[in-house]
Amino acid sequence: MRFHLKVWRQEGPEAPGRFFDYDVDDVIPEMSLLEMLDKLNEELIKKGTPPIVFESDCREGICGTCGMVVNGSAHGPQPKTTTCEIRMRHFQDGETITIEPFRAAAFPVQKDLLVERAGLDKVIQAGGYTSAYTGTHADANAILVPKDDQEYAMDAAACIGCGACVAACPNSSAMLFVAAKIAHLGTLPQGMPEEPKRALSMTEVMQEEGFGACSNHFECQAVCPKGIQVETIARLNRAFLKASLKRRA
Amino acid sequence: MTLDGKVPSGPIETRWARHRDHLRLISPANKRRYTVIVVGTGLGGGSASATLAQLGYNVLAFCYQDSARRAHSIAAQGGINAAKNYVGDGDSVYRLFYETVKGGDFRSRESNVYRLAELSGNIIDQCVAQGVPFQREYSGELSTRSFGGALVSRTLFCRGQTGQQLLLGCYQAMMRQASEGRLKVFPKKEMLDLVLVDGEAKGILVRDLTTGEYEAYAADAVVIATGGYASVFNLSTNAVGSNVGAIMRCYKKGALMANPCYTQIHPTCIPFAGWFQSKLILMSESLRNDGRVWVPKKKGDKRPPNEIPESDRDYYLERKYPSYGNLAPRDISSRAAKEACDDGRGVGPSGYAVYLDFRDAIQRHGRKVIEERYGNLFELYDHISGEDPYAQPMKIYPASHYAMGGLWVDYNLMSNIPGLFVIGEANFSDHGANRLGASALMQGLADGYFVLPYTIGDYLATTQPGKVKPDNLEFQKVKEEDEARINRLISIKGSRTVLDFRIELGRLLWENVGMARSEESLTKALEEIPRIREAFWSDLKLTGSEKDLNQQLERAWRLSEALDFAEVLTLDARERRESCGAHFRVEHQTPDGEALRNDAEYTYVAAWEYKGEGEKPEMHKEPLTFEVVQPTVRSYK
Ligand SMILES: Cc1cc2nc3c(=O)[nH]c(=O)nc-3n(C[C@H](O)[C@H](O)[C@H](O)COP(=O)(O)OP(=O)(O)OC[C@H]3O[C@@H](n4cnc5c(N)ncnc54)[C@H](O)[C@@H]3O)c2cc1C
Ligand code: SF4
Ligand code: FES
Numbered sequence: 001m002r003f004h005l006k007v008w009r010q011e012g013p014e015a016p017g018r019f020f021d022y023d024v025d026d027v028i029p030e031m032s033l034l035e036m037l038d039k040l041n042e043e044l045i046k047k048g049t050p051p052i053v054f055e056s057d058c059r060e061g062i063c064g065t066c067g068m069v070v071n072g073s074a075h076g077p078q079p080k081t082t083t084c085e086i087r088m089r090h091f092q093d094g095e096t097i098t099i100e101p102f103r104a105a106a107f108p109v110q111k112d113l114l115v116e117r118a119g120l121d122k123v124i125q126a127g128g129y130t131s132a133y134t135g136t137h138a139d140a141n142a143i144l145v146p147k148d149d150q151e152y153a154m155d156a157a158a159c160i161g162c163g164a165c166v167a168a169c170p171n172s173s174a175m176l177f178v179a180a181k182i183a184h185l186g187t188l189p190q191g192m193p194e195e196p197k198r199a200l201s202m203t204e205v206m207q208e209e210g211f212g213a214c215s216n217h218f219e220c221q222a223v224c225p226k227g228i229q230v231e232t233i234a235r236l237n238r239a240f241l242k243a244s245l246k247r248r249a
Numbered sequence: 250m251t252l253d254g255k256v257p258s259g260p261i262e263t264r265w266a267r268h269r270d271h272l273r274l275i276s277p278a279n280k281r282r283y284t285v286i287v288v289g290t291g292l293g294g295g296s297a298s299a300t301l302a303q304l305g306y307n308v309l310a311f312c313y314q315d316s317a318r319r320a321h322s323i324a325a326q327g328g329i330n331a332a333k334n335y336v337g338d339g340d341s342v343y344r345l346f347y348e349t350v351k352g353g354d355f356r357s358r359e360s361n362v363y364r365l366a367e368l369s370g371n372i373i374d375q376c377v378a379q380g381v382p383f384q385r386e387y388s389g390e391l392s393t394r395s396f397g398g399a400l401v402s403r404t405l406f407c408r409g410q411t412g413q414q415l416l417l418g419c420y421q422a423m424m425r426q427a428s429e430g431r432l433k434v435f436p437k438k439e440m441l442d443l444v445l446v447d448g449e450a451k452g453i454l455v456r457d458l459t460t461g462e463y464e465a466y467a468a469d470a471v472v473i474a475t476g477g478y479a480s481v482f483n484l485s486t487n488a489v490g491s492n493v494g495a496i497m498r499c500y501k502k503g504a505l506m507a508n509p510c511y512t513q514i515h516p517t518c519i520p521f522a523g524w525f526q527s528k529l530i531l532m533s534e535s536l537r538n539d540g541r542v543w544v545p546k547k548k549g550d551k552r553p554p555n556e557i558p559e560s561d562r563d564y565y566l567e568r569k570y571p572s573y574g575n576l577a578p579r580d581i582s583s584r585a586a587k588e589a590c591d592d593g594r595g596v597g598p599s600g601y602a603v604y605l606d607f608r609d610a611i612q613r614h615g616r617k618v619i620e621e622r623y624g625n626l627f628e629l630y631d632h633i634s635g636e637d638p639y640a641q642p643m644k645i646y647p648a649s650h651y652a653m654g655g656l657w658v659d660y661n662l663m664s665n666i667p668g669l670f671v672i673g674e675a676n677f678s679d680h681g682a683n684r685l686g687a688s689a690l691m692q693g694l695a696d697g698y699f700v701l702p703y704t705i706g707d708y709l710a711t712t713q714p715g716k717v718k719p720d721n722l723e724f725q726k727v728k729e730e731d732e733a734r735i736n737r738l739i740s741i742k743g744s745r746t747v748l749d750f751r752i753e754l755g756r757l758l759w760e761n762v763g764m765a766r767s768e769e770s771l772t773k774a775l776e777e778i779p780r781i782r783e784a785f786w787s788d789l790k791l792t793g794s795e796k797d798l799n800q801q802l803e804r805a806w807r808l809s810e811a812l813d814f815a816e817v818l819t820l821d822a823r824e825r826r827e828s829c830g831a832h833f834r835v836e837h838q839t840p841d842g843e844a845l846r847n848d849a850e851y852t853y854v855a856a857w858e859y860k861g862e863g864e865k866p867e868m869h870k871e872p873l874t875f876e877v878v879q880p881t882v883r884s885y886k
Binding site for chain 2: 028030031032034035038039042044045046048049050051053055056057058059060061062063064065081085087089110111114116117118120121124125126127128129130131132133134135136137138139140141143144145146147150153154157158160161184185188190191
C-alpha cells in the first residue's frame with residue numbers, strides 16, 4: 001500500500017507549526033499507524049532530516065501515551081481505538097492521511113505531535129484516590145461489593161488518561177476524565193466516603209489547570225478509546241451539586 | 250567477594266516476622282529528614298514511593314513517561330496471585346510458596362519466596378481499600394481463576410486489565426502523597442547514572458527528556474524499580490521504551506547482575522509478522538483456562554482450522570502433560586509450541602503459530618460467559634489480527650516477555666552497594682529460572698508496599714540524613730562521563746539508524762540465545778555481539794542535538810547499554826551448562842525433551858561483577874540451599 005501523509009510539524013512550544021507532506025510506499029496492511037510513522041522516520045533519518053516526534057509506549061492501547069488527531073478525530077475515525085491500535089488495513093490504498101497533535105489550551109504542543117498533559121496528573125492529585133493508608137487492612141472480602149457496582153466501577157476505571165476527550169471538546173473540558181474517576185471511586189464502598197470532597201476539588205482544580213467547562217457537546221464520548229460514557233458526567237454533576245449544597249449549608 | 254544474602258534462619262513460617270522485628274527503626278519525627286530517590290513508577294516503584302512518603306520520608310520519584318501512571322505495569326492483563334483460599338480448593342501460603350519454588354525450577358531463595366507467598370493476601374486487602382475493582386461474584390465476593398503452573402484457583406483479576414487497575418491504585422496513592430507534599434514526581438526524566446559517594450548510593454544523574462539538560466539529585470538512598478530487560482530481544486511484549494539502561498549503569502558502578510540468562514518467553518502472543526513490527530502483543534495466559542492449544546497432526550495441513558476434524562488435531566499440551574494440560578507452565582508451553590512448529594506442524598502464513606481454540610468453551614459455557622471473562626482480550630485480538638476469535642481459533646506464538654534475572658539483592662532487597670535497593674522486575678529475587686503467571690504483579694507490590702518500607706529503614710538508620718548534596722564532586726564526575734558518552738553518540742555521524750542496530754541485536758539474540766540455546770549458538774552470539782557493538786559505535790546515524798528533545802538519542806543511549814548487557818546475558822547462558830526453567834540448553838535434556846537440571850553443580854545464583862569496558866566480567870556464586878522443599882525433577886505430566 002502507499003499513502004500520502006500531511007503531518008503537523010512544529011519545532012517547539014513557541015515556534016509556529018505547519019503541515020508537511022510525505023509519501024510512504026511499501027506499507028503492509030498489518031502495520032500499525034505508528035509503525036508506518038516509524039518507517040517514515042527511518043527514511044527521514046537516513047536522509048538526514050529530523051524524524052517526526054510523537055509519543056508512544058505500550059503500543060497496545062492501555063498506557064494512554066499515544067494520542068494524535070488522525071483525519072480530524074482524536075485517535076482516528078475508528079471508534080474505541082487508541083492511535084497505536086490503528087492498523088493500516090483500515091485505510092484505502094493511496095489515501096491521504098492527516099496527522100496532527102491534540103489541540104487544547106491545557107495541552108501545549110512541545111514538538112511536532114507531542115503535547116504536554118501534566119494537567120491531568122494535577123486533577124488526580126486533587127482527590128482522585130481513596131485516602132486508605134498503605135498497610136494492613138481488613139480482609140478484601142469483609143466488605144461485599146454488588147457485582148453490578150463493581151462492573152460499573154470497572155467500566156469507569158478503564159480510562160487510560162489519554163486526554164482525547166479534552167482534545168475533542170470545543171471547550172477543552174476534561175469533564176469526562178474527571179467524571180470517570182468520580183464514577184469509579186464513588187461507586188465502591190471504599191471510595192464513597194470521600195466522594196463529596198472529591199467531586200468539588202477535582203472539578204475546581206480542573207478549571208484552575210486551564211480545562212474548560214462542559215456544555216454538553218458530548219464529542220468526548222465519541223472519541224474516548226475506552227468507551228467512557230457521558231452518563232458519568234451527569235453522575236458527577238449530581239455529586240457536585242449535592243456536595244456544594246452541603247458545603248453551603 | 251562473598252555474597253551474603255542475609256537470609257534469616259529458623260522455621261520458615263516465622264522468618265520474615267522475626268527478621269522484621271530486629272530491623273532498626275527511624276523515629277516518625279526523623280523520617281522527614283531522609284530523602285529517598287525511587288527510579289520507576291510501575292508497581293514496584295509506585296507502591297514503594299507511596300508507602301515511603303506515607304511513612305514520612307521525603308520521596309523523589311522518576312520515570313521516563315510523561316506521567317507516573319503510564320509505567321508498563323499498566324499492560325499486565327491476566328491477574329495477581331494471592332493465597333487467600335477463597336474458593337476452598339486447598340490453597341495455602343505453603344502451597345503458593347511450593348508451587349513458586351517448583352515453578353522456578355529450584356533456582357530461587359526459599360526464604361524470599363516464602364515471604365512473598367505470606368504477603369500475597371495483604372496485597373489484595375490493600376488494593377481493595379484503594380478502590381481496585383477486582384472481579385466479583387453475584388454474592389459480592391471476589392472471583393478467582395487459575396493460571397499456568399498452579400493446581401488451584403488463586404488469581405484475582407480486573408477483566409483483562411489487572412495491571413492497569415493495580416497501577417492506578419499505586420499511582421493514586423502517589424498522587425495523594427504528592428498533594429500532601431511528601432512526594433515529588435519527576436516525569437520525563439531519564440536516569441542516566443547512579444552516583445556513589447564513599448562507595449554508597451547517594452544520588453542519580455538524569456537527563457531531562459524535554460530539554461536535554463543534565464540534572465543531579467542527591468538522596469540518602471536510591472531505589473531502582475525500572476522494570477525488566479526483555480526488550481533486548483527487540484521484539485517483546487514490553488513497551489517500546491522499556492530498557493535495561495538504568496540497571497546496566499548500576500552494574501557498571503559495581504552492582505552485581507544476577508542470573509541474566511533467565512528470560513521468559515511467553516507462550517501466548519500474537520505471532521511475529523515481519524521486522525516492521527515494533528512489539529509483540531501478549532494474549533493473557535488466563536485464556537488458557539478455557540482455550541485449548543492445538544496444531545494439525547499432519548505436517549503442512551493447510552485446511553482452515555474449523556475444517557480440521559477432531560481426529561486430525563493434536564492437543565499437544567493435553568497429550569503430553571495430562572495433569573496440567575493447557576495450564577502447563579510458560580517455559581514448557583513455549584518450548585512445546587516451538588517443537589510443534591519446528592516439526593512442520595505450525596499454522597498461519599509463516600508456519601510459526603499454533604491455535605488457541607475457544608470452540609469447546611463457548612459450547613460449554615455460552616458466548617456470554619466467555620465474553621465476560623475475556624471480552625476485551627478478544628476485542629484486542631480482533632483489532633490487531635482482523636480475525637474473530639469467537640468464530641475461529643486464535644493464532645499464537647511465544648515471544649520474549651519477562652526478566653527473572655536482574656540486579657542482585659539480599660533478603661532486604663539491597664544490592665551489594667550499600668544504599669542501593671532494587672525492587673520489582675529489575676531485581677533477580679523471587680522467581681528462580683522461571684516465573685509463574687500472575688506472580689510478577691504480586692512480587693512488585695510485595696516489594697514496594699510491604700518489604701522495602703521496613704528494610705530501607707534498617708539501612709537509613711545507619712546513615713546521617715542529608716549528608717550528600719548535589720554539588721558534591723562525584724556528581725560532576727559522573728556528569729562528565731555521561732556527557733562524553735552522549736557526545737560520542739551524537740558525533741559518530743555514520744549511516745545506520747538506531748532501529749537498524751536494535752533489530753540486528755534482537756534477531757541475533759532471538760535466534761541464538763532464545764528458547765533453545767547451545768554451546769555453539771551461544772559462542773556464536775558472543776562473537777557477534779562485539780561486532781555489532783563496534784559497528785554501532787562507528788556507524789550510527791543520529792539527527793538533532795543533545796540539548797533538545799531528541800528521541801533518537803534516547804533510544805541510542807538505551808541501545809548502547811543493551812549491547813553491553815547482551816554480552817553478560819549470553820555469557821551467563823553459556824556458563825550455565827544445564828537446563829533449568831526457561832533456560833534450555835539443547836545439550837541438557839531428558840530423552841523426552843524436558844529440561845535436565847544439574848543440581849550438583851549449578852544450584853547457585855550467578856552474580857556477575859563488571860570489570861571494565863571490554864573486560865570479561867567475573868562470576869560470583871551465591872549457593873542456594875533447600876531446607877523445606879527438596880528439589881525434584883519438575884513434572885507437570
Ligand atoms: C504485556 C504484559 C502483560 C503482563 N501480565 C502480567 C500478569 O497478568 N500478571 C503478572 O503478575 N505479571 C504480568 N506481567 C509482568 C508484570 O507486568 C511486570 O513484571 C511488572 O509490572 C513490572 O513492574 P515494575 O514496577 O518492575 O516495572 P515497570 O512497570 O516496567 O516500570 C518501570 C518504570 O521504570 C521507569 N524507568 C525505566 N528506566 C528508567 C530510567 N532510566 N530513568 C527513569 N525511569 C525509568 C519507567 O518509566 C517506569 O516508570 C506482564 C508483563 C507484560 C509486559
Ligand atoms: S475519558 Fe476516555 S478520552 Fe478521556 S482520558 Fe479517559 S480514556 Fe481518554
Ligand atoms: S502507546 Fe500506549 S495507548 Fe497507545
